[in-house]
Amino acid sequence: MASALINVPKRARRGDVIEIRALTSHVMEPGYRRTASGEMIPRDIITSFSCRYNGREIFRADLFPAISANPYLSFFTTATESGTFAFEWIGDNGFSQVASAAITVE
Amino acid sequence: MRTVVAIIAALLLATAQAGEIAQDQRRSGYSFMRSDTKAMQDDDTSNPGMLWVMDGEALWSQRIGAPDKACADCHGDARASMKGVAARYPAFDKALGRPVDLEQRINLCRAEHQQAPPLDYESHDLLALTAFVSHQSRGMPIAPANDEQLAPFLARGRELFMQRQGQLNLACANCHDDNWDKHLAGSAITQAQPTGYPMYRLEWQTLGSLQRRLRGCMTGVRAQAFSYGSPELVDLELYLMSRATGMPIETPAVRP
Numbered sequence: 001m002a003s004a005l006i007n008v009p010k011r012a013r014r015g016d017v018i019e020i021r022a023l024t025s026h027v028m029e030p031g032y033r034r035t036a037s038g039e040m041i042p043r044d045i046i047t048s049f050s051c052r053y054n055g056r057e058i059f060r061a062d063l064f065p066a067i068s069a070n071p072y073l074s075f076f077t078t079a080t081e082s083g084t085f086a087f088e089w090i091g092d093n094g095f096s097q098v099a100s101a102a103i104t105v106e
Numbered sequence: 107m108r109t110v111v112a113i114i115a116a117l118l119l120a121t122a123q124a125g126e127i128a129q130d131q132r133r134s135g136y137s138f139m140r141s142d143t144k145a146m147q148d149d150d151t152s153n154p155g156m157l158w159v160m161d162g163e164a165l166w167s168q169r170i171g172a173p174d175k176a177c178a179d180c181h182g183d184a185r186a187s188m189k190g191v192a193a194r195y196p197a198f199d200k201a202l203g204r205p206v207d208l209e210q211r212i213n214l215c216r217a218e219h220q221q222a223p224p225l226d227y228e229s230h231d232l233l234a235l236t237a238f239v240s241h242q243s244r245g246m247p248i249a250p251a252n253d254e255q256l257a258p259f260l261a262r263g264r265e266l267f268m269q270r271q272g273q274l275n276l277a278c279a280n281c282h283d284d285n286w287d288k289h290l291a292g293s294a295i296t297q298a299q300p301t302g303y304p305m306y307r308l309e310w311q312t313l314g315s316l317q318r319r320l321r322g323c324m325t326g327v328r329a330q331a332f333s334y335g336s337p338e339l340v341d342l343e344l345y346l347m348s349r350a351t352g353m354p355i356e357t358p359a360v361r362p
Contacts, residue, residue: 003160007149021151023157025161070157
């Protein structure tokens with residue numbers, strides 16, 4: 001079961017610098033660990049995250065095996081117009097998760 | 107090895123403060139945390155435990171088993187029906203003749219009313235459902251049922267808490283009653299108040315139950331941990347909840 005928690009301010013004034021926070025559930029199995037019986041646990045991580053503001057990409061991050069489970073990302077942008085932030089996480093084994101949040105800019 | 111030295115040092119330094127914690131000195135594990143971990147718990151969009159609460163909410167209305175029934179078909183809106191439930195668990199089960207914790211209650215419900223197989227301890231779905239149910243009591247004071255039938259189990263839980271065990275020969279009380287204002291290596295020794303379970307532990311990188319926490323402590327003192335769902339662990343849970351009577355529920359809590 002995959003899910004995401006997004007924090008985007010509902011309203012902002014034009015030109016405001018706003019903080020965006022995104023948390024998603026993922027095991028982020030690094031691929032270096034073994035089971036009790038010695039077998040390798042295959043890597044299973046999120047490899048890429050992106051955020052689009054009304055279709056324009058404003059933030060992108062590559063993720064690596066050392067990042068802890070349920071990765072939490074926080075970044076800033078300038079509120080320019082009302083619209084939608086679209087978030088996308090892509091990972092191993094075809095993992096894909098999307099979420100979106102609306103903002104009203106006055 | 108360092109841990110052992112630290113434990114021994116902590117014990118040698120400990121003044122004979124023995125005894126249960128006074129009512130007005132009780133503190134949630136929250137108050138021992140650094141401000142950044144507190145902030146993580148306080149904001150529902152940065153608290154990873156809320157991911158399980160969300161999943162639990164979805165499971166609550168998912169129809170399963172032969173009767174094709176969901177939790178919601180009997181219990182309705184959890185916001186009303188489950189409010190305060192976690193605050194009074196473990197509760198006495200007449201059929202079993204002993205207390206059951208929330209996880210066991212969920213599995214009993216599955217077996218009796220949904221004819222569905224039990225969920226494993228620490229499985230995602232059981233944690234999610236437990237977190238969702240417990241979350242409905244957030245902010246409410248822990249209020250164990252005033253049930254005479256619970257008395258012997260409560261007494262046994264207290265006994266287990268006070269009983270030395272393992273190669274290090276330590277009782278829960280040696281740390282959590284007698285030395286809670288000190289440190290063990292870099293970590294604060296807390297009072298073992300079960301206010302936020304299931305909770306997200308940064309060390310675990312996942313949500314975990316009170317039983318997982320208890321088993322971790324037992325392994326830490328090099329004792330053979332009781333199995334998940336064993337009567338001993340439920341009795342301990344019962345004692346810990348009664349010891350924390352009146353303290354507000356925080357589920358899902360975040361801890362280091």
